[in-house]
Amino acid sequence: MVIVLQKGIPEKDKQELKDFLVRNNFKVNEITGEEDTILGAVGKVTIDPREVEILPGVERVIPISKPYKMASREYKKENTVVEVKNNRGQIVRIGGNRVLAIAGPCAVESLDQMMGVAARVSAAGAAMLRGGAFKPRTSPYAFQGLGEEGVKILRQAGDAYGLPIVTEIVSADHIPLMKDYVDVYQIGARNMQNFELLKKVGALGKPVILKRGLSATIEEWLMAAEYLLSSGTDDVILCERGIRTYEKATRNTLDLSAVPVIRSLTHLPIIIDPSHAVGIRDKVPPMGLAAIAAGADGIIVEVHCQPEKAVSDAAQTMYPEQFEKLMRDIDVLAPVVGKEVTHIRPAAPDGQKAAAAGSNDGRVRCAYSGDHGAYAEQAISLYFDDAQTVGCSSFRDVFQAVTDGRADYGMIPLENSLAGSVYDNYDNLFRFDDVSICGAYTLRIEHALLAVKGASLDSIKRVYSHPHGFPQCKDFLDKHPGWIQVDAVSTATAAELVAKEGSLENAAIASSAAADYYNLEVLATGIELNPRNYTRFVVITANDKEIKDAQAAAEEICCGKTCCAASNEVAKASLVFIAKNKSGSLYECLGVLHQRNLNMTRLESRPIMGEPWRYMFYVDLQLPEGGRKVLEEAVGALKSKAEEVRLLGIYKERSV
Helix, strand or coil: CEEEECCCCCHHHHHHHHHHHHHCCCEEEEEECCCCEEEEEECCCCCCHHHHHCCCCEEEEECCCCCCCCCECCCCCCCCCEEEECCCCCEEEECCCEEEEEEECCECCCHHHHHHHHHHHHHHCCCEEECECCCCCCCCCCCCCCCHHHHHHHHHHHHHCCCCEEEECCCHHHHHHHCCCCCEEEECHHHCCCHHHHHHHHCCCCCEEEECCCCCCHHHHHHHHHHHHHHCCCCEEEEECCECCCCCCCCCECCCCHHHHHHHHECCCEEECHHHHHCCHHHHHHHHHHHHHHCCCEEEEEECCCHHHCCCCHHHCECHHHHHHHHHHHHHHHHHHCCEECCCCCCCCCCCCHHHCCCCCCCEEEEEECCCCCHHHHHHHHHCCCEEEEEECCHHHHHHHHHHCCCCEEEEEEEECCCEECHHHHHHHHHCCCEEEEEEEEEECCCEEEECCCCCCCCCCEEEECCCHHHHCHHHHHCCCCCEEEECCCHHHHHHHHHHHCCCCEEEEECHHHHHHHCCEEEEECCCCCCCCEEEEEEEEECCCCCCHHHHHHHHCCECEHHHHCCCEEEEEEEEEEECCCCCHHHHHHHHHHHCCCEEEEEEEEECCCCCCCEEEEEEEECCCCHHHHHHHHHHHHHCCEEEEEEEEEEEEEEC
């Protein structure tokens, strides 16, 4: 049964409730959800649920109708996200808004083979390394794996490239040999209903990939997952690998319809194994893409540097080049379905912490969109005492650089006082759920018109700038109606283009600082509409990073006291929520903030990708004295009013 607790239940009442359930032979698990805190009680029902409903602190009791209890949506509404930490301090996530690729050979054959494959798949975008050390084969005369030696080789190759390792366990007797090496256990299709093995592997408490049996129904598959969950692990990943049908054109029949069906029945993440499903290497990439399009959380595929020489499953094993092409295609497809691909951060240079993996001299690295001379780069130099800047081709790439570990922080613009909101970044903050805001900086923007030496206002025919730069300089541009306005990735990129072309007919709207970088002349300064032209930037960092000084400091400040009022730093928080589809829902959500005297400094609505006519709301809040506690109360209350709530960060905001 699911026991929904009353808001603000005293800890004493909660503990007494748990003790009561344990005395009645229930296994109890507390789950804090988006809307409610519940106790999941699993076991043979020997008491009347009404006996539980009348206990102090209980709001209501919901019987679980499904035969699988802990795996059901009734037990847990929110999707489970499985987290696995690698040896570079990065948390690799399966589920949520992430797409994950697990790749490697069918069988571990040698150290050279595994190191070669690990190098290729990690470079292509795999986030975990697979390989069989113990191989359950149809024929007793086929290669059975290297056993313990194979597990050690797999571990060595995974550590060399920052890849957590996945390998199949075929017998509980192998647990002592594997437990110190394996990050994620795999239960193969032939062992899906080996219940004694499921119990023992589940008791280890580690993540487990559970493959669907050759002829198993979805309910049988979920019942097998229930064995793992009830035995001790919370992290089960379901894997569809094709089922046996009368069709002989492929090795098995890949049941992609299982993805949306499973999504509606369980909170567990689901990945797809197209290699075992189709059994033909050329057919694996299109089915891998189809899996992502269907909504799968990732793929697990077989890759070998010389598949024609592989000791097992040679016909279905991809060449590294095929896998690289597949990952490039998934990188393009993932944003279409509202997801981003997980990548492993680079290794830290010798003697440096993993948290500063991208830095080659110990300084933090901060990413921004554009080239040298961009306003974001200026904001970085003013916000950080000493930081290396990392130019990126787009805002999305800034977020990706932060999550991959190529940069410690990112500096992204959210709004301009004249041109308005940078909507792409509101969407990115919602999409990249493993990134948080840890700081903010408001920069005064002073635009200049830059051109090559010898150019003049009369010679100019084309002006390049970021799309937001043109409306900020409307009055100046209106005086030159013949000029053609050309969009660029950033104002700095516009300056670089003008310098590279070397034409007297081109000019760029950018900062005067960019003129120095690109050896350009300043034809006019202060061309913005209004001298009160400011851009608000936020600083982002990965949720799993060790560097949290800015966030920790922000959580301790007591905005509203005299010491803070005299400062140019303000304690703020940002969050997003999705209002319920009913009359007055937005009014109720905003009322939660008003009741707690939280000053809302910004409210933006954005359409939710893939869900027409539904919107998420982005909110900035100025925190009062004791703001942390008040905010926690507000977020808790908001969860009861909204469909989804996510706190993006608590931070200090600095201005010029």
